[in-house]
Amino acid sequence: MKAIVIGTPGGPEALEVQDVPAPEAGPGEVLIDVIAAGINRADVLQRQGHYPVPAGTSEYPGLEVSGRIAALGEGVEGLAVGTEVAALLTGGGYAEQVAVPAVQVLPLPDGIDAVTAASLPETAATVFSNLFMAAAVQEGDYVLIHGASGGIGTMAIQMVAAFGAVPIVTAGSAEKLELADSLGAKVLINYKEQDFVEAVREATDGHGADVILDVVGAKYLQRNLDALAVAGRLVIIGLQGGAKAELNLNQLMAKRAAVIGTTLRGRPVEEKGAIMSAVGQYVWPLLASGAIRPLVDRTFPLAEAAAAHEYFDSGQHTGKILLTV
Known part of the structure; x- marks a missing residue:
């Protein structure tokens, strides 16, 4: 698959598109074909070399995605292949596929399209x-x-x-x-x-x-x-x-x-799962009713991640910047 890899840490030019091995869904995980990924300040800090990746985590940036479930790992219940979902990640979202614990995945809120949904999990x-x-x-x-x-x-x-x-x-x-x-x-x-x-x-x-x-x-x-x-x-x-x-x-x-x-990225899977469960219970209905609306400023193709980060760094954006696959 293609993914965004950080070469020498620094400015947006550090983000490079490379062919890398595709992930597999381990026990308790789902494999997602990524539709879009959200850009967050933590990604910028990682690009600059100021945010070490937690042990055992993908080295590719990206803490939230939307996509379709491509495969289920052993023991996963309540989710099905083909379901469009939004997922909170510890890393790896700037890629065509990502494996993520199933407890960090939610079906999309009613009325929210699959690209826009990438703006939601981390936020x-x-x-x-x-x-x-x-x-x-x-x-x-x-x-x-x-x-x-x-x-x-x-x-x-x-x-x-x-x-x-x-x-x-x-x-x-x-x-x-x-x-x-x-x-x-x-x-x-x-x-x-x-x-x-x-x-x-x-x-x-x-x-x-x-x-x-x-x-x-x-x-x-x-x-x-x-x-x-x-x-x-x-x-x-x-x-x-x-x-x-x-x-x-x-x-x-x-x-x-x-x-x-507080930080979110380094929390154990169980804590992230509890947070996402609460988000699904209390926030997803507000999105479905229109009481809360996602705010997306601009989208960039995955291959233009450097340009997207340059725009993020400018501080001109309002709302979220997304990468689309």
Whole structure:
């Protein structure tokens, strides 16, 4: 089969199309003929040499795909060859075929086409597991979402609104804030022009954010703590602004707040399976009803993965970028 291989780590030009051995479905796995694959920041970090591949994982990038089941491994039940599915991966999605544990696979939501579905697994699993399973977002909570226009941000806005909480967002342009507004954000903050801490306090009458979903990391740590409500939860899922910062523990304790750091890729299969089961139970119906809609910016053929990454790196996109096979 053809797959995207990382040559010398670096820029988008590091991504090369090569003929490689096709995978096989092992016990408990399904083999998927890939229709499309989603691009995520973790793929960029892997391309740059900053994200070591977990042991036993495919070296090809790609953490989510849509496709058709081509074969079932020993012991797999409840899925059938030919079924169109979306799958959460640990790697290997930039390829014509991928083998994945069956518990990380879901049939497509009603009304979602097979290409668009590739935008969902990593994004939906990340948002639901962090906001609702880890941070326990409740109806009426104020939820601050940094990076409102990306794949995670656009999904988080819609999911928070759909479950009755209040999305507050930051973005760096009027156009991106307009998009967030159209998706259900209630408070729009241009971080280039406004102090988000003050803006959150004003919008919540001094209450603060009950939950913050952060992709920035060190650069925002103290300001996120300032913006948190009493008993607030800060969930850090990215380190675009650095990995090391000092934390005011007196302030953290006084607010009875929690700082939660998570990743999805390295979790055991059982945990990923539980997350995908919850996504199928709670998020898939919202997609089928139209309460949440996938947002795809552009698609590129698999062979143009370098161009797709160049576009991703530009920061111009809103929503997801996909590779089609």
